[in-house]
Amino acid sequence: MIISEAELQSFTGVVQSHPHDFLGMHQATVDGKQGVVVRAYLRDAKAVSVKNLKTGKATAMTRLSEDGFFEAWYPRTKELFGYRLLVESYAGTRSEIADPYCFLPTITDSDLYLINQGTDHRVYEKLGSHVREIGGVKGVSFAVWAPSARRVSVVGDFNGWDGRYHPMRMLGASGIWEIFIPGVSAGAKYKFELLNQYDPTPYCKIDPYAISFEPPPNNACIVRDVSGFSWKDAAWIAARDKTNWQEKPVSVYEMHLDSWKRVPEEDNRPLNYRELGVELAKYCKDMGFTHVEMLPPTEYPFPPSWGYQVTGFYAPTCRYGTPEDFMAMVDTLHANGIGVIIDWVPAHFPRDDWALSGYDGTHLYDHADPRQGAQPDWGTLLFNFGRCEVRGFLIGSALSWINRFHVDGLRVDAVAAMLYLDYSRKDGEWIPNRYGGKENIEAIEFLRTVNDVVHQYHPGAITIAEESTSFAGVTRPTKDFGLGFDFKWAMGWMHDTLAYMKEDPLNRKYHHNKLTFAMLYQYSEKFMLALSHDEVVHGKCSLINKMPQPDMSGKSANLRALLGYMWTWPGKKTLFMGGEFGQSHEWKYDGSLDWHLLQYMDHKGVQNAVRDLNKLYKESPEIAALDQDYRGFEWINANDGDNSVLSYVRKSLDGKTLWVVLCNFTPVARTYRVGVPAEGHWDEVFNSDAECYGGSGQGNFGGVDSEAKPWNDRPNSVEIALPPLATVIFRKKA
Known part of the structure; x- marks a missing residue:
């Protein structure tokens, strides 16, 4: 021996x-x-x-x-x-x-340098599992970052899940363990078995870079080779990356994969990715939405988290199919002209002991001090954005979804929780930054870097911040010291508007400022108006049941008026599924939307109204071009609180396309005079009280002619029939 x-x-x-x-x-x-x-x-x-x-x-x-x-x-x-x-x-x-032990490392010294620096933007092509052929030998390379581990082995169905047989080597002082195992192929299940410095008992962890998992409770990673997928969306991607979405209509349909639509005949199962691609494309195309936004499609173990407690930051959840099936869904949506945005969650991760938590026996991905590393609201752990490899892991995740899976945008969840060290914490429960302030400097730099690299490689990809504070410069370019997001959800607009709509129409005149206040800060950021999933759960009621009328007809009229106001207010649009047809129940993550409600006009009418609003919005790109520009909006009368009426102008830059919008938030029909910016005939292009929407049918017979009668400080005006609980849009084109 x-x-x-x-x-x-x-x-x-x-x-x-x-x-x-x-x-x-x-x-x-x-x-x-x-x-x-x-x-x-x-x-x-x-x-x-x-x-x-x-x-x-x-x-x-x-x-x-x-x-x-x-x-x-x-x-x-x-x-x-x-x-x-x-x-x-x-x-x-x-x-x-x-022999697995006769091969040179599959990761070069320059790769190691960039990974440890957090600047390898294709880190997911080095770490994780990859089907390779080396010297004519086919197999799979495995690599994982675990710097404090005493020993790391690959275990899987190819070695009886026994950590003795494929121990890995650490590459220098990089903290990266690596091995190439011949004979292993796509479809193999695996995990990493680690032995840390503090416990003599080995334990198994998932591969943080895995792109496929088996379902809970086993949660094993699955080797996949998706390089052979045949994409057919080259023209879509090329056009997307030449598009300035600030100046285009953006109407986003936010949805949850599991509960959008189910198959009652098959034990009420949710649609799979390929079925979703076909059905979503058909529906969004018919409804006129430009994009679909998916609550996190990343792998997660706990269904009631809706996907926001992520364990697989690189993997589409296995619940609806394989990574290739996810790709096929995206490809189908692109073929039908629908962009794909996913919710991305870089703020935090769950405490599951088989995932990222305590990965190598240390607080590898989070902070050791709970004042920095624990999120009290959600019971999760916060990423340590000051650690280079952690930043690289998350940046790689963002880029992999766009590079590998061809998604068109990222809606970044819980940005406020990232920006502030004292978020949801009392005095003494947080640690100030090095300057004594509450801003999370490392997280701010991370977000700026993510936005920079995403736009560097994919100039037409969209990044959206869910950010609820007054932090300045969320959508300002990073070169001007902003965070660099394309859009920010207008959380203030959402909360004020819904608070107003919940009021009895008799009382709305006392809350008129809730509708007008948003214009004071409207152009401080590039806003996306959102009526999101968070507003229709946890006892908050569905959108239609927030409306105060006792009968469904009155609730439907209120909702149509609200949606008309939303679609004509400056900013891009996001509407959560079910809101577009007045879903009655609160959203249920484990059940389908109530599609059967569409047999009733109170619900079908809301859907018809949203379809026509999207059509009008998309047919008027010159109006959408100024969604983020003060030159595209003028008040006509912001002060008619006694009648609960708002009136304003949306216009194109050249002034050749004009909308006059009136919103009546009381159930009283009025003969109403309003000043207009140009003389001539004004076409009534939308009336939320029309019979085709389930309304009373009151209106202006297709349009009105202006009179040389000064009103609202304008030389010309029109007198219109303003229906009850309605938004009416008049258009004039030169």
């Missing part, structure tokens, strides 16, 4: 951290004689021989342990040679295999 007893026991005792120094082929000197030694550690091997690939000669190896440690000594051979292992199993099968 050439190997020492202590070294042998380091393998059989599963504590060996430098396996490549012993396993495989090595030059050695024994009793003053130079030679070559070959060692192999093989599960279920009864006998093993070394086959010289040049001579074809096979040399039997000596078994050194009952669990399959073998060694062969070549005393008169000084040069290393190519070889294979001939293995006879206890079952009597014979096979010829390549």
Whole structure:
């Protein structure tokens, strides 16, 4: 036996951290004689021989342990040679295999440098599992960052989930462990088994970079090779990256994959990715939405989290199919002209002991101090944005969704929780930054970097911040010291508007400022108006049931008026599923939307109204071009609180396209005079009280002619029939 007893026991005792120094082929000197030694550690091997690939000669190896440690000594051979292992199993099968321990690292020194620096923007192509062919040998390379681990092994269905047989090597001082295992192929299940510095008991963790998982409770990673997927959206991607979305209509349909639509005939199962692609494309195209936004499609273990407690930051959840199925869904949506935005959650991660928490026995991804590393509201852990490798992990996740899965945008969740160290914390429960302030400097720099690199590689991709504070410059370019997002959800507009709409119409005149206040800060950021999933859960009621009228007809009229106001107010649009047809129940994450309600006009009418609003919005790109520009909006009368009426103008930059919008938030029909910015005929292009929407049908017979009668400080005016609880849009084109 050439190997020492202590070294042998380091393998059989599963504590060996430098396996490549012993396993495989090595030059050695024994009793003053130079030679070559070959060692192999093989599960279920009864006998093993070394086959010289040049001579074809096979040399039997000596078994050194009952669990399959073998060694062969070549005393008169000084040069290393190519070889294979001939293995006879206890079952009597014979096979010829390549030795995992005869391959050079699959990660270069320059890769290691960039990964440790957090600047390898394709880190997901190095770490994780990858199907490769090296020197004519097919297999899978595995790599994981675990700098404080004593030992790391790959375990899987290819080695009986036994950590003895594929221990990995650490590459220098990088903290990255790596191995190439011949014979493993796509579809194999695996995890990493680690031994940390503090506990003698090994434990298993998922691969943070895995792109596929099996369902809970096992949560094993699955080797996938998605490089062969045949994309057909090159024209879409090229056009997207030439588009300035600030100046285009953006109408987003926010939805939850599990609960959008189900198949009652098949045990009420949710649609799979490929079915979703077809059905969503058909629906969004019919309804006129430009984009679909998915609540996190990333892998997660706990359904009531709706996907926001992420464990697989690179993986589409397995609940609806494979990564290739997810790609097919995106491809189908693109083929139908629908962009895809996903909710992305870089703020925090759950405490599940098989995922990122305590990965290598240390607080690898979070802070050790709970005043920095724990999120009190959600019971989760906050990422340590000051650590280079953590930043690189998250930046790689963002880019992989756009590069690998062709998504068109990221809506970044919980930005406020990232920006402030005292978020949801009392005095004494947080640590100030190095300047004594409450801003999370590392998180701010991380967000700026993410936005920069996303737009560097994909100038047409959209980034959206869910940010609820008055933090300045969320959508300002990073070169001007902003965060660099394209849009920010208008949380203030949302809360004020819904608070207003909940009021009885008799009382709305006392809350008129809730509608007008938003214009004071409207152009401080590039806003996206959102009526989101958060507003229709946890006892908040569905959108239609927030409306104060006792009957469904009155509630529907209120909702149509609200949506008309939303679609004509400056800013891009986001509406959560169900809101577009007046879903009655609160959103249920584990059940389908109530599509059967569309048989009733109170709900079908809301859907018809949203469809027509989207059509009008998309047919008027010159209006949408000034969604973020003060030159596209003028008040006509912001002060008619006594009648609960708002009137304003939306216009194109050249002034050739004009909208006059009136919103009546009382159930009283009025004859109403309003000043207009131009003389002539004004077409009534939308009236939320129209019979086709379930309204009373009061209106202006298609349009009105102006009179040279000064009103609202304008030389021309029109007198209109203003229906009850309605938004009316008049358009004039030069």
